[in-house]
Amino acid sequence: MPGFWIRALSAASALALTVPAVAVQVRVEELSAPPSAPLLKLQQSLREARASGSVRVYSAGRSLEGRNIPLVVMSPTGRPSLPPVRVLIICAQHGDEPASVEAISDIIRHCASGWDPSELLTPSLRKGSAGLEGLKNVLWIIVPAANPDGLQAGRRSNSAGADINRDWYARTQPETRAVKQAFARWAPHMVLDLHQWSPDDPPPADNGLEMAAAPGRTNSMERALAGRVLPAVRATGRNVSLISSRPGADPTLAxxxxxxxxxxxxxxxxxxxxAPDERRRMLKDLVLLLSDAAGRTAAPGWEEALKGTPAGAAAASFHYPAEYREWVASRDGGGPGGPQGPLSDPRLWAAAALGLCLAVMRTRQGEAHPLRGRTAGGRVSPVRRRPWGFGVGSSTARRFPRYERARERAPLLKNALRAAASCAENMSYGPRSRPTSIRPIVSTAETGNR
Ligand SMILES: [Zn+2]
Incomplete structure (x- = not known):
């Protein structure tokens, strides 16, 4: 069969051509420098996150030297979902500021494993955090290393010597273009850009949360989020200033x-x-608490805050990418614990328990109840023939006024539940940290390490 031999020979020659290529590739990788400490930590964290199956790791693009710029899309609860609020987190635009890479590596690894995110908080914050319930409404879009070449070299700039945090309008560098594309694709409501002051930066180089002025709207959302988060962080004895960009400040920062x-x-x-440890703790606290506060803000609040802006329009018309939606569906709402059916929803069990309590209370009061079909006086009720109590009509209600009263009480109960829900939404992080109005200081430094 000559055809067979021709195919076999061509396959063998193709193999012979490929094998040396693979060998050369391996040798090149061996020769290239090992990744710097923060990049190594990030790689390990991404490997674990991928293995957990609860995180999407994409590539936002490539750096000038061809390094991958990873893009991690994940729910803080580690459960694949399509939540309403999206937060873009940008780390290490400056390669000599590794604290954000280290902090986010810890966050990714911890949350991808399905562990409680509040365990990452400074212990005194954890007590009042109410389990960071808002994080259920949040999707993180994480750029854990915006400037991988700089991180490899321990250098502020990218490999062209450009400070990429001065390149956001022109976007002359591949790193800024990659992150901008991620922004356009995922239409985040909020952006967190993580940095650190160095010991040789001019004073006051203190912990700071700087909000930028958006044209055409007030910073009311920024103030509300900061007002919820900063008092709690300050209550741990740390100083964090809320800074308002001075008018005319360099607009090319992210x-x-x-x-x-x-x-x-x-x-x-x-x-x-x-200290390095404190830097990581501070970044974790602020990322988690700000994300949680964003998740606790209801959709109308976000619509109002972003109204009339391109980001608001993008967020309003946003549809999750089909590939991501399919992946979430394939996980069946499951996280690291495996597929989760609707029975895993704790609210369902709470409602069932409440219903059972009410049924028992009614029974103990001796009123007519559908299961037994008897009144307190021992009279057989008309519902006896309908053992599950369906179709208790108005005539039954007249005969058994407690049904009527229970029906009247239903809206009251509903209102009480609604009030409790809104109360939970306004919860802060501990008794000493009620949401307050925060007075920002105006930034004076034109340059610096930002
Ligand atoms: Zn910086």
Whole structure:
């Protein structure tokens, strides 16, 4: 069969051509420098997150030197979902500021494993965090290393010597273009840009949360979120200033650029004198609490905050990418614990328990109840023939006025539940940290490490 031999020979020659290529590739990888410590930590964290199956790891693009710029899309609860609020987190635009990469690596690994995110908080914050319930409404779109070449070299700039956090309008660098594409694709409501002051930066190089002014709207959402988060962080004895960008401040920085599109955006700095451990803790606290506060803000609040801006229009018309939707559906709402059916929803069990309590209470009061079909006086009720109590009509209600009263009480109960829900929404992080109005200081430094 000559045809067979021709195919076999061509396959063998193709194999012979490929094998040396593979060998060369391996050798090149061996020769290239090992990743720097923060990149190595990130790679390990991404590997674990991928293995958990609860996280999507995409590539936002490539750096000038061809390094991958990973894009991690995940729910903080580790359960694949399509939540209403999206938060873009940008780390290490400056390659000599590794704290954000280390903090986010911890966050990704921890949350992808389905562990409680509040365990990442500083212990005194954890007590009042109410389980960070708002995180259920949040999707994180994480750029854990915006400037991988800089991170590899421990250098502020990218490999062209450009400070990518001064390139957001022109976007001359592949790193800024990649992150901008991620912004356009995922239409986030909020942007968090993570930085750190160095010991040689000019004072005051303290912990700071800087909000940028968005044209055409007030910073009321930024103030509300900061007002919910900062008092709690300050109650741990740490100083964090809320900073308002001074008018005319350099607009080419990421948080100011994204604010100019209408997105709520913050730049976070850690104090120059912080120990590395404290820097990571501070970043984790602020990322988790700000994300949680964003998730506790209901959809109308976000619509109002982003109204009339390009970011608001994008968020309003946003549909999750089909590939992501299919992936979430394939996980069946499941997370690291495996597929989760509707029976795993704790609200269902709470409602069932409440219903059971009410049924028992009614029975104990001796009123007519559908299961037994008897009144307190021992009279057989008309519902006896309908053992599950369906179709208790108005004549039954007349004969058994408690049914009528229970029916009247239903709206009251509904209102009480609604009030409890809104109360939960306004919850802050502990007794000493009620949401307050926060007075921002106006930034004076034109340059610096931002
Ligand atoms: Zn920086």
């Amino acid at each position: 948080h100011r650029f994204f604010a100019s599109t209408g997105a709520v955006s913050f730049l976070i700095e850690t104090a120059a004198r912080s």
